[in-house]
Amino acid sequence: MRTRTTILLSLLAAFSVDACRSAPKTPPPPPPPLSDSAGAALRWVDSHRATFTGTDSVASSAEQSFLTSFANNAQIVGFSELTEGTHEFAYVVRRAVLALAASSNVRGLAIQAPMAEAMEVDRYVRGGAGDLTRLLRRLGSWRWETREMRALVEAMRAYNHGRAAADQVGFYGFEIPSAQHAVNVIDSLPEVLTGAPLKAWLRRTYSCVAINEGAQWGREGRTADSLYWRSCGPASVAALDSVSALRRRVGTTADAAPILAYAEQMAKLIEHHVRIGLRRLKREELNMEHVLFLSELVGAGNKLMLWGGDVEMGRLTLDGTTVQTAVPLSAKLGDKYRNIAFAFNDGVVRARLLSAMPRGGGEIGLSNVTIRSPLPNTYEDVLGRASGDGFWVDMRSLPSDAAGKWLGGPHPMRLITEQYSALSPENFQTSLEFPKNFDAIVFVKTVSPPR
Secondary structure, three states, rough: HHHHHHHHHHHHHHHHHHHHHHHHOOOOOOOOOOHHHHHHHHHHHHHHEEEEEEOOOOOOOHHHHHHHHHOOOOOEEEEEEEEOHHHHHHHHHHHHHHHHHHHHHHHEEEEEEEEEEEEHHHHHHHOOOOOOOHHHHHHOOOHHHHHEEEEEHHHHHHHHHOOHHHOOEEEEEEEEOOHHHHHHHHOOHHHHHHHHHHHHHHHHHHHHHHHHHOOOOOOHHHHHHHHHHHHHHHHHHHHHHHHHHHHHHOOOOOOOHHHHHHHHHHHHHHHHHHHHHHHOOHHHHHHHHHHHHHHHHHHHOOOEEEEOOOOOOOOEEEOOOOEEOHHHHHHHHHHEEEEEEEEEEEEEEEEEOEEEEEEEEOOEEEEEEEEOOOOOOHHHHOOOOOOEEEEEEEEEOOOOOOOHHHHHOOEEOOOOOOOOOOOOOHHEEEEEEOOOOOEEEEEEEEEOOOO
16 A cells, blocks of 8 residues: 555656646746837837848848948948847848948948958958968957858858959958058068069068057157157058059969969058058047048949947947047048947847856856846837837938937947846946937847857
């Protein structure tokens, strides 16, 4: 009897466990109702958005139409990746750059990465050989070492295949932490092309770049600030002239042409780097000059697209001190500069999860982190209630009614650059206004981490 009772109790316990396991999960509570003005904003968005499916590898007809109209008379179109570490944003950029290449003369994509190293990837997208994994790793951030980034670069290479150079889309970076890689490219030119005297002269001439970059403005006296840089300016111009002359003289053969064309591009970059360095500009002004240099490189009448991290492409000054690149760029170009903010409703991103009880900085390595649902009265709280996988919406001509006033803001929007904590989601918001800070939004309902 005791044995039977024990067995019966065990079976009942097992059934109870199975019943608990199979019980349906409690659905999340519905979001709180919107205010009248936020509800009007949602209705306006629903009637003005251009939809897409996040899994599409090419732009939908609605996307194509929206992007062509939006970029109409722009010279530069900037994308701000407000939340980094998503699978979806790289595909947004991929669809946009290829759609605009076909319809609006976009001839370059520039990411927030080192200029000289990114030009190695540019050679690849134009049909050059190379190990793409190694090339992406040299850009210096895990954000570029993903399958999504590889797919973007390969798609650009496929687009360029068979097209004339003037119709191809280039790949660039718009930061110069150092020009040393560019110098190394010219140093490595085969002596059979340059001749021993010219090769030795170029090496001596470009030695000033390493001296100047090591001087660290103001930390080693006036000599470091002026004498070296001032002598390096004319030297870099003379070196560029010599490399250009070499290309014209011997760069007609099939083997020599791509090598010398690439060397000349690097010589132009070095000359730009030194010339801009002499002006001692602020970070945001330096980046603006790099962007304008690339815009000139893709040619008059063509467009350049920018991929900026967080709000770099927004007309914003954070905390009253951190000025974004788009601030001077927009002041310089006016309506010729257009920008788009990327946002989402919910999902999982690649980030550094902050511990509830910090130790040693409270930061652990990158992992897949689930993001809290949007906080009330944020832009995502309204945009996330629109139907569809994702959409674009132009915010430049908001109505003057309650909907337009709500959408104009200011309201918070998520800003997750690499760190996140679900315990304090309010710390990962920034206040935005439309179209003061951004001209448009691209919104994805649910995001997933990059691979």
